[in-house]
Amino acid sequence: MxxxxxxxxxxxxxxxxxxxxxxxxxxxxxxxxxxxxxxxxxxxxxxxxxxxxxxxKMPLNIEVNGVKHSLKVEPRTTLLDLLREQLDLTGTKKGCDRGQCGACTVHVNGVRINSCLSLAVSNEGKKITTIEGLAVGDNLHPMQDAFIRHDGFQCGYCTSGQIMSAVALVKEGRTHSREQISEFMSGNICRCGAYSNIVKAIEDVKNSGL
Amino acid sequence: MNPFTYVRATETSGAIRALGRDSHFLAGGTNLIDLMKMGIVTPEKLVDITHLPLKHISRTPTGLSIGALCTNSEVADHPLVLKHYPLLSMAFNAGASPQLRNMATVGGNMMQRTRCPYFFDTALPCNKRVPGSGCGALQGYNRMHAIFGASDQCIAVNPSDMSIALTALEATVHIQGARGGRILPFADFHRLPGDTPEKDNVLEPGELITSLTLPLPAFPDHVHYLKIRDRTSYAFALVSVAAALQLDGGNVRAVRLVMGGVAHKPWRLEAAEDFLRGKPATVENFRQAAYLAMQGAKAYAYNQFKLTLAPNAIVQALKTASGVTA
Structure with a gap:
């Protein structure tokens, strides 16, 4: 330098x-x-x-997909940028970067959030799950599998956010009707318009009792 | 985003002491981080308050106490809130997205800034963002803007759904400052723009919202939160109405009506409430109440439609809340 x-x-x-x-x-x-x-x-x-x-930089202890990290992060770094730029977990996407599109959805302590609006340093001690943390070895998570079978995407850019949101949605029990699924998936925008197939994939996972 | 110092507070008094000039409390961050990315808010220091012990939801002898750091979804989904204060759950679930509701706190929701596009664009004038620079919305694209209580300095509206329900439920705000605490009626927390639109509310520098209290449940049924927006979900209100009724046979024993999307603060419809109290719950009376509620409304070039939409929304909310259709 x-x-x-x-x-x-x-x-x-x-x-x-x-x-x-x-x-x-x-x-x-x-x-x-x-x-x-x-x-x-x-x-x-x-x-x-x-x-x-x-x-x-600030010290940050954070667990991502079961791996513990002790990091130094600049306070301005968002959780999204930490995942993508420092931990090379680029499955989580940056869409609007303003909390409007849902492409950056991850789970923090099991709860879905927009990682673009969360400062990395405010996640001290938290457990993060990203799209990379869903599959077990070569076995896809049932929601990933359902998205493939139902063609729940076209370009795929929103897909990791959609899947993270959908996994949380099923856990929250907000799958009583197609209308409820749509309402509680409204934080994930798909510009290709794959919504109907996304809803089918979610219904499929819910009906198989997972 | 401008560089800033990050401080993590572990107790309330320490958080208040740590707050200095040009600094902000950071809770859920859903509004603040967005505003910082846009260069609208440029703090020198953020005091992270998410570790403070302000996350309770508990019964009290006089009602329910809700810690300011509870997330929107924690309150919306809480069994006591669902059972005794369903209007509040409905309002929460009408706002933002599930992800944002999982992050955003109750105190932060009260502090969220307007979504006026002139406030959000640093290239345009806005008295709220830069006092004295003018109001771009007054002669500009003002479709989303106020029809009540505006001034020639600012015609922005408060975007919170939660606050509309809390006004209707007559909640109380608990505030802690360096020199002690104070308690305010929720309706007195937000303010009208007047000549100082940069002030959204009456919070003084260095003060922290610590909790809300709700009075004993008075409206466990016959409530409705109607939100009219440009798409089915995940959009700010053009007009919203919180309606809460106590019905005695076919008569209105008690009623609360508050509108959102129409003013710089939750807009309580006292004339409509006074008219309805003691009268039969009929659609004709709902229409008369809506007519009275609209007295003094003033529209601008692009929000004339609200003068028709708002009274219709009031009638519809009352019909849904009461179950009366004729």
Whole structure:
């Protein structure tokens, strides 16, 4: 990497000094749990240079598809970007990136959410399941199998989100009618319009008692 | 998204102390993270409050207490809410998508910003986003906008479905600040735009919503939340109506009517309630109540249709809630 320009270093120092004063305050409050003790100590001793790179990222312990990770993430990183860019789990798709399309749907502690609107750091200690975590070896999850059999997709971009949502839907017991399935799948948009086959796939899984 | 410092709070007083200038509490994030990606909100610090112990739903001698960090779906699906406050469940399930309801909290729902397209586009004027810059909607595309209580500074509407039901149920808001707590009627939490449309509500800087309380159940049946929108599901309201009735034989013993999608805050229809109370529950009386509710309504270039849609929605909500069709 090239050296930082003077200007850049100056800006970074300013930024760190703001953060340093905050960390000092936070030790006085005694209520803030984010900061490893070493960082607080470093801040009190004004060891700016040594801890500069640590300040840029936050520690994050997270379990994804049964694998535990101890990571460092920039606070702005969304759970979606963490999965795709840092953990190479690109099955979860980025559609609108604004919580409107559902392509990024994953399960957090068993509950379906939009990973594009969740900061990675706010998932400390959580268990994440992505589309990659559904199959067991070569055996597809029944919902994956049903989507294939019923042609529940065309281009496939929304499919991993649809399947993650559908798996949660069955678990929630919101499959009493086609209307209820449609209503509770409304957070997943399919621009190809495969909706009727998606509903059939979900009914199939529900009827087989899985 | 602008860079920010992330702080995780473990107790309420610490969270309040950690909040500084240009900082925000982070709960579900469904609105805040979106606004940050758009550059509409650019905090220097986020205080993550999701670890605070504000997640209870419990009976109290005077009703039900709901922690501010309960998610929308936790409240909507809770047996006590389904049985005693079904109007609230209906309103929750009319809002957003299942994924968003699993993330969004009750306190965050109260804090969500307007969906006015001029507020969401940083290239356009908006007094709510940049005070003094003007209102783009006033002379612009104002199809989704207010017909009640607007000002020449702002004609945006509050997008929350939950808040419409909580106003109808006469909920109470519990707020904690650095100098102590206070309790507000839910109806006094949101405000009209006036000359300060940048303020959606009466929360002071550094204050945190900690819980809501609902009074003892008064409307366990004869309720309906009617939401009219551009598609069947997952869209903001053009007009919505929360209707709750107590029927005594064929007469209206008690009634609450609140409209959404029409004002900067949940819009309670007191004149309509006063008219209906004690009268026979008939469609003719529902129509007269709707007529009274619409007095003072003012439409703009593209939302004239709401002047017809809103009274029809009031009548329909009352018909569905009461079961009266003639």
């Amino acid at each position: 090239a050296d930082y320009s003077d200007n850049q270093s100056h800006e970074e120092d300013l930024e760190h000094s703001t953060r340093r004063s905050f960390f000092k305050q936070s030790t006085a409050f005694g209520a803030i749990a984010l900061t490893p003790a070493a960082l607080v100590r470093a801040a009190e001793h004004q060891w700016d240079e040594k801890i500069a790179d640590v300040f840029e």
